[in-house]
Amino acid sequence: MAETLSLEGKLDLSVVPQLHDDLMACAGKDVTVSLAKVTQLGALCAQTLIAAANSARASGHDFRLTEASDRVLGQLAAMGMTPQMIMEGSE
Numbered sequence: 001m002a003e004t005l006s007l008e009g010k011l012d013l014s015v016v017p018q019l020h021d022d023l024m025a026c027a028g029k030d031v032t033v034s035l036a037k038v039t040q041l042g043a044l045c046a047q048t049l050i051a052a053a054n055s056a057r058a059s060g061h062d063f064r065l066t067e068a069s070d071r072v073l074g075q076l077a078a079m080g081m082t083p084q085m086i087m088e089g090s091e
Contacts, residue, residue, distance in 0.1 A: 002029060002030040002031070002032065002062075003025075003026040003029045003030070003031050003032070004031075004032045004033075004034065005022055005023070005026060005031060005032070005033045005034070006033075006034040006036070006037065007019070007033060007034065007035055007037065007038050008037035008038060008039075009037065009038065009039055009040075010039055010040040010042075011038055011040060011041050011042055011045035012040065012042040012044070012045065013042065013044055015045065016044050016045060016048055019045055019048050019049075020048055023048065023049075023052040026052075027055065027056075027059075028059065028061070029061060030056075030061045030062040030063075030064075031052070031056055031061065031062070031063050031064070032064045032066055033049065033063075033064065033065050033066070034066050034067050035065060035066065035067055035068040035069070035072050035083075036066070036067035036068075036069070038068070038069070038072050039071070039072075040071075040072075040075065041072050041075045041076065043079055046076065046079060046081060046086070049065065049086055050086050053086050053087055053089065054089060057089055063087055064087060065083040065086060065087055068083055
């Protein structure tokens with residue numbers, strides 16, 4: 001069973017608890033996280049995505065990040081990351 005989670009807006013400290021809850025609701029499933037509507041990705045939300053990806057992999061499930069805009073890709077690059085690094089566990 002797979003889950004799709006569509007994130008949007010500014011992902012900063014204020015949304016970490018909700019992001020965590022949303023990701024925990026997907027535990028035990030393959031997860032696809034759409035970043036198509038994300039305008040800003042802060043470090044703590046990126047860390048939350050990393051933890052979710054690590055947890056999914058540890059339980060034998062897929063974790064995918066899709067549709068990241070150039071802006072979000074640039075923000076990840078500034079943190080030394082790519083979506084692939086998060087998905088594959090190379091953070």
